[in-house]
Amino acid sequence: MNLSAIPRSRLVGRLLRAPLRLxxxxxxxxxxxxxxxxxxxxxxxxxxxYWLGWYESDKVxxxxxxxxxxxxxxxxxxxxxxxxxxxxxxxxxxxxxxxxEPDPQNIAFLRRHLEMNGIENVRxxxxxxxxxxxxxxFQQEASRYKGALSQSGTLSVCTLSLDELISSGEFPxxxxxxxxxxxxxxxxxxxAEQSLxxxxxxxxxxxxxxxxxxxxxxxxxxxxxxxxxxxxSSLESSSEIIAR
Numbered sequence: 001m002n003l004s005a006i007p008r009s010r011l012v013g014r015l016l017r018a019p020l021r022l023x024x025x026x027x028x029x030x031x032x033x034x035x036x037x038x039x040x041x042x043x044x045x046x047x048x049x050y051w052l053g054w055y056e057s058d059k060v061x062x063x064x065x066x067x068x069x070x071x072x073x074x075x076x077x078x079x080x081x082x083x084x085x086x087x088x089x090x091x092x093x094x095x096x097x098x099x100x101e102p103d104p105q106n107i108a109f110l111r112r113h114l115e116m117n118g119i120e121n122v123r124x125x126x127x128x129x130x131x132x133x134x135x136x137x138f139q140q141e142a143s144r145y146k147g148a149l150s151q152s153g154t155l156s157v158c159t160l161s162l163d164e165l166i167s168s169g170e171f172p173x174x175x176x177x178x179x180x181x182x183x184x185x186x187x188x189x190x191x192a193e194q195s196l197x198x199x200x201x202x203x204x205x206x207x208x209x210x211x212x213x214x215x216x217x218x219x220x221x222x223x224x225x226x227x228x229x230x231x232x233s234s235l236e237s238s239s240e241i242i243a244r
Contacts, residue, residue, distance in 0.1 A: 045109040080109040102128035131191035161191030203243040
């Protein structure tokens with residue numbers, strides 16, 4: 001059952017979720033269904049949808065189908081590692097996954113998930129991807145999903161641009177980039193403009209305001225990308241897009 005399809009506001013949604021409160025946050029459990037079935041997971045690293053196997057099910061399904069046969073995937077805003085581990089499994093030992101994450105709490109869970117599952121083809125980069133290399137302020141949030149670059153942030157983090165990173169030769173150019181950075185998505189795209197123009201990697205982008213959504217779509221179209229909504233809805237009403 002996909003509980004995410006049943007709103008918490010409904011009584012049945014609350015009743016079905018109630019037993020999940022009994023699962024210790026420190027517990028390590030296998031993901032019970034989906035493309036990461038059997039993978040070991042820390043319950044308290046995120047919401048229960050991860051280990052129940054219905055987390056972002058539409059996006060996960062499209063992402064999994066798209067990266068089949070690919071060799072290099074960038075996970076920009078890797079959080080605690082769900083998409084990085086998914087890419088790792090689907091790319092196999094010869095594939096490479098580069099996971100970018102600035103939040104120390106998320107990094108700890110990300111590294112633990114990789115270690116406990118014996119994953120060796122994911123490289124963790126402890127930095128926020130933006131339009132330039134340097135330092136910036138980062139605001140951590142209690143949920144760890146909403147942490148973002150912010151001038152009022154309490155944490156100092158390293159920033160980098162994908163163009164500078166790729167041109168350095170330290171990392172292979174990506175064939176697929178997943179971007180989920182809580183409002184910094186246009187900065188990420190701007191900092192990768194040269195690579196997007198020359199390599200045209202497949203993009204999965206989460207946009208976090210209507211203004212940013214429009215800006216990102218127009219920017220990508222100017223680079224000859226075709227943009228569509230992940231869930232098949234109209235592009236204007238979606239916040240999750242695929243750009244080819």
